[in-house]
Amino acid sequence: MSAAAQSPAPDSTLPTAVQARLDHLFRQHASDDPAAAATATLRRYIDTYRRQAAAQAGTQA
């Protein structure tokens, strides 16, 4: 099953390096800024996508 088709495990967390890189990529965006709603949604989806990939990699290891 593809990473995109799986639901993320509720307690899955991002590896620290991945989390740090995402924070760097989105460094100009404050998550509570209502004017940046679309950016915040993109960030949330990317977090989910990376979390699913990490969970899948963990399952395969």
Added chain:
Amino acid sequence: MKLALEQLIKGIHDLPSLPAVVMDLLGTLEQDDVDVSVLAKKVSLDPALTAKTLRLANASAFGLQVKVTTIQQAITFLGLNTTRNLITAAALTGCFPTGRCPSFDDKAFWRHASATAICARALARRMRFNQDVAFTAGLLHDLGQLVLVCSHPDAYGAVLAWRRQHGCTLLDAERAVLGVDHVDAGVALATHWHFSDTIRQAIAHYHAPETPGAGFLAAIVHVADAIVHALDLAGDADELVPPVSSVAWDAMGLNEEAYLYLFQETERQCGEMSAIMSA
């Protein structure tokens, strides 16, 4: 160093010409009645363009079961529209000399451009928009950067240093250092190379797709560009996701599941193509 518009235009005139066959191709993007045999013959007269086009055609992103060895075969197996995209992509990479600005990563540039093209095509498919136009606009959206790098390499080195120092977007750094940005340069190039109005509008407005009259293609390229930055596909240490326009994002009308699939599709398809583009 501030650049005047005249200097920008002179820089464009000093660039190598786009092959005539590619100019013809870009003019036919929104036409279906193209004489395929004449097109294949014209492209085949340029061995370097033919070779690069065939390498792209044989990349796994295009899913061919057999290797194609001629432009005519590529058109037969991939169709006119995809082959036209590949010829355009192959030709563009040959127009800009590399290595003029040591701090500018040409390979990262083409990784971003080809990934944006692939993502824009995937978005267009869901929107029932012309996928070939979206692919081409994605590929061309940042060409203004190459214009600035090739015509003013030292000044562009200062732009990149400014961006690193201030942690800002490239567009902001260009405006601060040069007084013009890659959107200005891209629009000037699009005019010089006679790109269609649709493509020129997308290049002009993809950073501000909510501008009245920007067009839907600008919104597609805007969202594709942001996704590709967020997926970190260029491999640029200073990568920064630009602000995403709610107008453009809402216009896509996709849910989370659709986006997750789109991310996966974009990542899967872009690796091999960008390697060929930047070779």
